[in-house]
Amino acid sequence: xxxxxxxxxxxxxxxxxxxxxxxxxxxxxxxxxxxxxxxxxxxxxxxxxxxxxxxxxxxxxxxxxxxxxxxxxxxxxxxxxxxxxxxxxxxxxxxxxxxxxxxxxxxxxxxxxxxxxxxxxxxxxxxxx
Amino acid sequence: xxxxxxxxxxxxxxxxxxxxxxxxxxxxxxxxxxxxxxxxxxxxxxxxxxxxxxxxxxxxxxxxxxxxxxxxxxxxxxxxxxxxxxxxxxxxxxxxxxxxxxxxxxxxxxx
Numbered sequence: 001x002x003x004x005x006x007x008x009x010x011x012x013x014x015x016x017x018x019x020x021x022x023x024x025x026x027x028x029x030x031x032x033x034x035x036x037x038x039x040x041x042x043x044x045x046x047x048x049x050x051x052x053x054x055x056x057x058x059x060x061x062x063x064x065x066x067x068x069x070x071x072x073x074x075x076x077x078x079x080x081x082x083x084x085x086x087x088x089x090x091x092x093x094x095x096x097x098x099x100x101x102x103x104x105x106x107x108x109x110x111x112x113x114x115x116x117x118x119x120x121x122x123x124x125x126x127x128x129x
Numbered sequence: 130x131x132x133x134x135x136x137x138x139x140x141x142x143x144x145x146x147x148x149x150x151x152x153x154x155x156x157x158x159x160x161x162x163x164x165x166x167x168x169x170x171x172x173x174x175x176x177x178x179x180x181x182x183x184x185x186x187x188x189x190x191x192x193x194x195x196x197x198x199x200x201x202x203x204x205x206x207x208x209x210x211x212x213x214x215x216x217x218x219x220x221x222x223x224x225x226x227x228x229x230x231x232x233x234x235x236x237x238x239x240x
Contacts, residue, residue, distance in 0.1 A: 046231060046232075047218055047234075048231070049231070060228075063226045096174055111228050112161070114165070114180065116167070
């Protein structure tokens, strides 16, 4: 059974960097044709896709977050992580990691999203001064 | 405002059927057969219940069904049960700058 578990600090101050880790069990993050994503959910904005990592280090980001975002992986620990810099109150949300199905075409740089089949339980992040 | 439009709430009595709509454009819902639906109970993570417009993952009740017509996708729940009370979200692939879109969610109340 595939399980994903998020971890990280729940409270940050504005301008700090949010760092979260997603530990994966029951599957390998190096598996072909699977995309490992971060999604967040806030009362004001609903569900928002943040980005994903795949194919041993390739990434695809939400353009609205790209300038502040880094998603990376540690294959030795079978986990992937999110770093979001210069956070503001607007970044307060429940953050989920998830296994995603899709297809990325390198020649065009196009990512086709299919669906998210496994979600972590989520971790709450609050940004407050 | 979410990219995909869903009604904020729907309700039905046990045993009845309800349908939740998800409206998009030809660049997302209408352009791809990659519409998915998620069920979320309070305090829980979303759960995949429909993918590729109408397919159900193993273990999901056949009371849940999906369809699409033009730029609008629909989720139908038949034989409503109390346990179906939850929030439901649609999602779609998009050819826009943001390739993963979600609807704003629909709260289902079982009366």
